[in-house]
Amino acid sequence: MKLFLTSSTITPELVKLFEELANTSIKNLKCVFLPDAAYGVPDSKDISWVDGERQYLIDNFNWKVTDLVLRDIDEVDPEYLSGSDVIFVNGGFSGYLAKEMRRTGFDKALPTALEEGVVYVGSSAGSMVCSKTQNAAEFYINEPEEGASAIPGLALVDFEIYPHFNENIKEEIESLWKKGSLYLLKDGEAIVVNNGVVTVLGEERVISK
Secondary structure, eight states: OEEEEESSSOOGGGHHHHHHHHTSOSTTOEEEEEOGGGGGSTTTTOOHHHHHHHHHHHHHHOOEEEEOOGGGOSSOOHHHHHTOSEEEEOOSOHHHHHHHHHHTTHHHHHHHHHHTTOEEEEETHHHHTTBSOOHHHHHOTTSOOTTGGGSOOOOSBSSEEEOSOOGGGHHHHHHHOOSSEEEEOOTTOEEEEETTEEEEESOOOEEEO
8 A cells, every 4th residue: 555645745745755655757647637526615716726736747747647536426436546647636634535535435445546556646635534534624724624524534544734834823722732653744745655565755743742
């Protein structure tokens, strides 16, 4: 299982590290792109930033990107996931994303694709949803998602991720965090999980309680 969990997409400083994980060039990969987390954000009438992130992958890496919009389907075809090189899951609200993943059976289809070598790339909420619990999403500063802690995530990792971290909110996060391990990721950083081995690309900041 190969997970590349970022705060904000595959930034230039992460390219080489992604290639080491994927064991291939980052160029010309076939990508399934999930934008659904953005649809869970309140008043998300303008989600042009999702289009920008998709286009970034195309323009910079020449990825062959196909959208998989979970809200528009009843069930995910496992073969569709397994036929890609990368599954890229975009940002937004991770609780909403987790519900859609479970409703469509994405959570059941994903493990097979990962076993077959497909790389999962998370951006912000796409990284957060890999945790078993969604506690950080419930209190996320300035953009909390009410009820997220009651929605199970994918349980691919035994920690949670707080993306877009900056130092001036560290004390507040520490006061809100209750149990387990929480990794604080700044933009341009990532957590790599390669067959169970966890590596932080950037400064390692973990709150454990």
